[in-house]
Structures are given as C-alpha cells and as structure tokens.
Amino acid sequence: MNILMVYPEPDINKKTRFGFSYDLLLIATILSKYHKVRIHDYSCEQFSSDAFEQELIYENYDIVFVECDSFALKRSENLLCARSIVELVKNKSISICYGNYCYISKQKFETADYTVTTNEINEIIRLVNQLDQRIKVPEISSYDALPYIDRNLLNDIEFYDQNRHNTLLQTSKGCENTCIFCQRKGWQSKYVTHSDEYVIDEIKILQKYGYRNVWITDENFTFNLIRAKRLLRKIVDLELGNAINFFISSWANIDYEFIDLAQKCNVRIISFGIESANKEILKFYRKNIYLDKVIPLIKYANYKGIFTVGNFIIGAPMETKDSIEKTFDLIRECEFDQVNIKNLDYMIGSELYEGLDNNLKDKDHIFACAENGLTCFTLHEIKKIKTLFLSDYYKEHREVLGKKIKMYGLPYYVKQ
Numbered sequence: 001m002n003i004l005m006v007y008p009e010p011d012i013n014k015k016t017r018f019g020f021s022y023d024l025l026l027i028a029t030i031l032s033k034y035h036k037v038r039i040h041d042y043s044c045e046q047f048s049s050d051a052f053e054q055e056l057i058y059e060n061y062d063i064v065f066v067e068c069d070s071f072a073l074k075r076s077e078n079l080l081c082a083r084s085i086v087e088l089v090k091n092k093s094i095s096i097c098y099g100n101y102c103y104i105s106k107q108k109f110e111t112a113d114y115t116v117t118t119n120e121i122n123e124i125i126r127l128v129n130q131l132d133q134r135i136k137v138p139e140i141s142s143y144d145a146l147p148y149i150d151r152n153l154l155n156d157i158e159f160y161d162q163n164r165h166n167t168l169l170q171t172s173k174g175c176e177n178t179c180i181f182c183q184r185k186g187w188q189s190k191y192v193t194h195s196d197e198y199v200i201d202e203i204k205i206l207q208k209y210g211y212r213n214v215w216i217t218d219e220n221f222t223f224n225l226i227r228a229k230r231l232l233r234k235i236v237d238l239e240l241g242n243a244i245n246f247f248i249s250s251w252a253n254i255d256y257e258f259i260d261l262a263q264k265c266n267v268r269i270i271s272f273g274i275e276s277a278n279k280e281i282l283k284f285y286r287k288n289i290y291l292d293k294v295i296p297l298i299k300y301a302n303y304k305g306i307f308t309v310g311n312f313i314i315g316a317p318m319e320t321k322d323s324i325e326k327t328f329d330l331i332r333e334c335e336f337d338q339v340n341i342k343n344l345d346y347m348i349g350s351e352l353y354e355g356l357d358n359n360l361k362d363k364d365h366i367f368a369c370a371e372n373g374l375t376c377f378t379l380h381e382i383k384k385i386k387t388l389f390l391s392d393y394y395k396e397h398r399e400v401l402g403k404k405i406k407m408y409g410l411p412y413y414v415k416q
Contacts, residue, residue, distance in 0.1 A: 001035045001036070001062040001063060001128075001131070001132045001135075002035070002036045002059065002060060002061050002062050002063075003031055003035050003036065003037045003038070003061065003062065003063045003064075003065065003128075004037075004038050004039075004040065004059070004061045004063070004064045004065065004093075005024050005027065005028045005037060005038070005039045005040070005065045005067075006039075006040045006041075006042070006064060006065065006066050006067065006085055007020075007021050007024055007039075007040070007041045007042060007043055007067050007069070007078070008042050008047070008066060008067070008068075008069075008078040008079075008080075008081035008082040008084075008085055009042040009043065009047045009078060009080075009081040010043055010069075010076040010077070010078045010081075011076050011077050011078060011079060011080045011081070012076040013076075018163060018166050018213075018215070019168065019215070020041060020154060020160065020168065021041070021067055021069070022149065022168055022170055022217055023067070023098075023099070024039065024041075024065075024067050025039070025149045025150070025151070025153060025154065026121070026146065026147075026149050027065065027098075027121070027124055028150070028153050029147050029148075029149050029150040029153065030121070030125065030137065030140070030146075030147060031128060031137065032150065032153065033137075033147075034135050034137050035128075035132075035135070035137075037153065038059075038156070039153055039154060039156070039157065040052075040157075041154070041157055041159075041160075042081060043078070044157065044159035044160075045157060045158075045159070047081060049084060049088060052085065052088055053088050056088065056089065056092045056093060057092065060093075061092075061093045062093060062094065062131075062132070063093060063094045063095075063096060063128070063131065064085070064089045064093045064094070064095050064096070065096050065097075065098065066082050066085050066086060066089075066095060066096070066097045066098075066099075066109075066112070067082075067097075067098060067099040068082045068097050068098070068099040068100070068101040068102050068109055069099050069100055069101060070099075070100040070101040070104055070183065070186075070187075070347070070348065070349065070364070077101065077364060079101060082097065082109070082110075083110050086109070086110050086111055086112050087110075087111065090111060094113045094114070094131060095111075095112045095113045095114070096112065096113065096114045096115075096116065096124075096127065097109035097110075097112040097114070097115045097116070098115070098116035098124060100119075100186070100187045100349075101348075101364075102115050102116060102117050103117060103118065103119045103186065103187035104183070104186035104187055104348055104349040105117075105348070114127060119187045119188060121140050121146070122139045122140055125137050125138075125139050125140070126139070143173075143192045143193070143194060144194055144195050144198050148202050148205060151167055164210075164211075165210065165211060165212040165213060165413060165415055166211070166212070166213045166214075166215075167206065167211050167213075167214055167215075168214070168215050168216075168217050169199075169202060169203070169206065169214050169215070169216050169217065170194075170216070170217045170218065171193065171194050171199045171216060171218055171221070171231065172191065172192060172193040172194065172218045172219075172221075172223075172224075173188055173190075173191070173192050173218075173219075174188040174189065174190050174191040174192060174219065175191060175219040175220045175223055176191045176223065177220065177223070177251070177286075177287075177288065178286040178288070179285055179286055179287050180284075180285060180286050180350060180351035180352050181285060181313065181344060181345070181346075181347075181350055181351075181352050182350055183347040183348060183349035183350040183353070184219060184349070185349065185350070185351075186348065186349025186350070187349065188219075191223065193224070193227065196227075196230060196231060196234060199231060200231075200234055200235070200238065200240070203235065203240045203244070204238075204240065206244065207240055207243060207244060211244060212243065212244060212245060212412075212413035213244075213245050213247070213412045213413050214244050214245065214246050214247070215247045216246060216247065216248045216249075218248070218249065219249065220249060220250060220251055220273075221248040221249060221250055222248075222250040222251060222253070222254050222258065223251070225253070225254060225255070225258060228258065229257060229258055229261055232258070232261035232262060232264075232265050232267075233261060235265040236261065236264045236265045240265070241264070241265035241266035241267075242266070244266060245266055245268040245411065245412050245413055246262075246265065246266060246267045246268065247267070247268060247269040247270075247271070247411075247412075248262075248267055248269070248270055248271070249270075249271045249273070250270050250271070250272055250273070251272070251273055251289060252272050252273070252274055252289045252290070252293070252294045252297065252298075253288070253289055253290060253293075254297060255297075256297070256300055259297065259300055259301050259304055259306065260304070262301075262304075262306060263304040263305060263306055267306060268306065268307055268411040268412060269306070269307045269308075269309060269411050269412075270301060270306055270307075270308055270309070271309040271311060272294075272298065272308065272309065272310055272311065272336075273287075273311045274289065274294060274310055274311060274312060274330075275287050275311070275312055275313045276312065276313065276316070276323065276327050277291060277323075277326045277327040277329065277330040278316075278318075278319075278323040278326055278327065279291065280318055280323075281316045281318060281319065281323060284316055284317070284318065285313070285316070291330075294330070294334070295330065295333050295334055298310070298334040298335075298336065299334065299335070302334075302335055302337075302404070305404070305407065305408040307337045307338075307404070307411040308334070308335075308336050308337050308338075309336060309337065309338040309339070309340065310331055310334060310336035310338070310339050310340070311340045311342075312327055312331070312339070312340065312341045312342070313341070313342050313343075313344050314327075314341060314342070314343060314344065314377075314382055314385065314386065315343050315344030315367070315368030315369065315374070315375045315377065315382060316344060316368070316375065317368075317374060317375055319375050319376070319377065320376070324385060328389055328393075331393065332393070332396075335397065335400055336397075337397070337401055337404065339390060339393060341386045341389070341390065343367045343368060343369070343379070343382050343383070343386075344367070344368035344374075344375070345365050345366075345367055345368070346360075346365060346366050346367075346368065346374070347364070347365040348364040348365060353365070360372060367379055367382075368382075369382060
C-alpha cells in the first residue's frame, strides 16, 4: 500500500526547537518494511491545503495517518490542522487518526474513517493488516522487539535534512511518579524500559552515522537511578560519548555519582523538573523531591561543566507572593543556565483536569488564574511576574553563563 504519515501544524505557533514525533517515525519505520511510506511534518513544513489536496490526487495514497497531539511535542495541540487534513482526505484515501489526544479522549476523531484510541503499536499494525490482507505486518512481541527508528525517512523534509547531526533517542517510556499536573498518564500509564544492550547498540549506530547532538526523550531518564547510572557507565566504558553530546530530562532525586558519570559520558544539558521551592505546593502537586538536596546538586552539576535547566510552575491554589519569591530565590541560588516558568495548566488527561468542575471542562486545558477561580493571581499578573523575573535573572546570569561557555564550550554541536 501507499501510506502517508502526517504530523499536522500546531494550533499555536511557538519558537521552533528540534524534535520530531518519535511515535510517528516508529510507526513509519515498521510499516515501511512492507509498504511504501512518506512523511509530512507540518510543525516544520509549510502547510497548504491546496498543495496537500493536489498531492492526495496525484500520489493516490491508500492510507493517510494523522497524528493528533496533546501539548507534548510542540507545546500545543494540533487539532485544527488535523481536522482540515481529515476533511481533505475524505473520499480520496482512508484516514486513520491516532496520537496522544485520541488516547486520552477515547473518542472517534471528527470524520476520520478510523481512530486508534489505545497507545498500543499492535493496534495500528492489526488495522493496517485488516485493510490490506495481501501483506501481513508482524506484530511486535515486546518493547525490545521494536526496530530502531529509521531516521533517514525524515531526510526528504528540509528542516531535518539541515539538522542531520541532531536526533532523538528513547530508552524508556512512561513514569511512575504521581504528579497531578502531568497529562502523560492519559496515554502512557506504564513505565517500560529497553534493555541496556538495546540502548547501547542504538547509540553505536548513532555514533557510526555521525550524529552529534542526541536528545534522550525519556520523560524522566533518572526515574530508575540505578539503571541510569548503569547505562552511563557503559557509555563511558565504550567511549560512546566522545563525539556525541547527550541531553536528558531528570527529576532532582539524583546523586553526585550520577553527575560525575554524566560529565564523563558527555551529558551536556540536564533539564530538572523542580516546580516550586514551597513544600506545601510540592505536596499538592505530589512532587516527591528532596528540596534540601536540590541546591548543592545543581551547583555541583554547574561546577562539573554540565549546563542546567530548571523547570518551575506558578499558580497552585495556595500560591502567594512569598511562595513565588521563595522559588525565585532557589533559582538564583542554583544559578540555572536556563529557566522555564510555566503557568499551572489544567490539561486533559491529568488528575488536575479530571478534578475540575464540569463547567470548566469546555476546553482541553485551562490556566490557573483568578478568572477561573483556581488561584489568587490574574493571568496578566502571572505573566508579568514571570516576564519581569526572567528578564532580570538573565541579565544577572549573563556573565556567569559567558564564563561557563568560554570554559566548556557551547553545550551542543553547531554545524559550521
């Protein structure tokens, strides 16, 4: 069959950052061994309904897969464009919608011919086999039975062709933490890991083909700290980090040994989810971290030349000016190289969202603000507080960051 995989244009355009849909590329990789597969990623390609309709006519696709996302990849849903694409496909090809939004909502998406509502790769394989019974795509027996994604399938897209030295790597899926603001439980409730051998063999492939910047997509690479340290030791022993920069996301419950190993295997950026310096707020979020250990660990990572990112949230029901200032004090003391501060967002799929009054659920997400009766600050006040702090902070930190870059170089490889 002739298959088109589509990631629609995000509803809200935000600053472009590297990243592709790992699930889309994984599905494309599996199907491409038995069918003809092409990819469009309209998060970085220009979408034109006229051009897309012409392509449908001339290429005569049998199936068009449309990924319906829910904030995870591009920090925005992509449902507006997804609806347009499904309508354009009607009566020309078979449309199949899948993705995080479909897994959360458990509902048929608009006028799509089929909607996959479970985050299970074999559901998609069975559906394709049902639509073309001449060729049988084998089902996947285990997480380690998944093929390595075929990154070459993206090279027809200019953005990815120009960024061939960048890629993503997935060593695990899911997270068993209980943070009530996280919507990922809506589509991935189980924590599964690839074996060490699977991960190391894929890194060897990335090294062979000259990838220089590798973002590990795991929600929390250090959730199983013993496993994380074991993987890093193997990367160090096999000298796989000599030509590759790694970037990871982590909670703050790590130790100095992990930071030492990360530095040795060329982990250049660690993005820490801390959220608040207020224990009552962390308890409300069910964020289980040890605040007293955060500052010395971040300072040690900075000392070792690792670039640090701090992620925080403002807008809990019990948030006050004092609690916000306490969080800002922690940021200043840690001296993060980058700081992300978000307004608390009640997103579909999260426990926070499920606990909302029904009259607030007319949208897939709402911000915590006085207008919605969810915190004492107005939306404008929260945005102003964030903007003023970050402006002042980056001015204060500019000299520190400049010295760090001079001493250790940029945290990522830049093609000359």
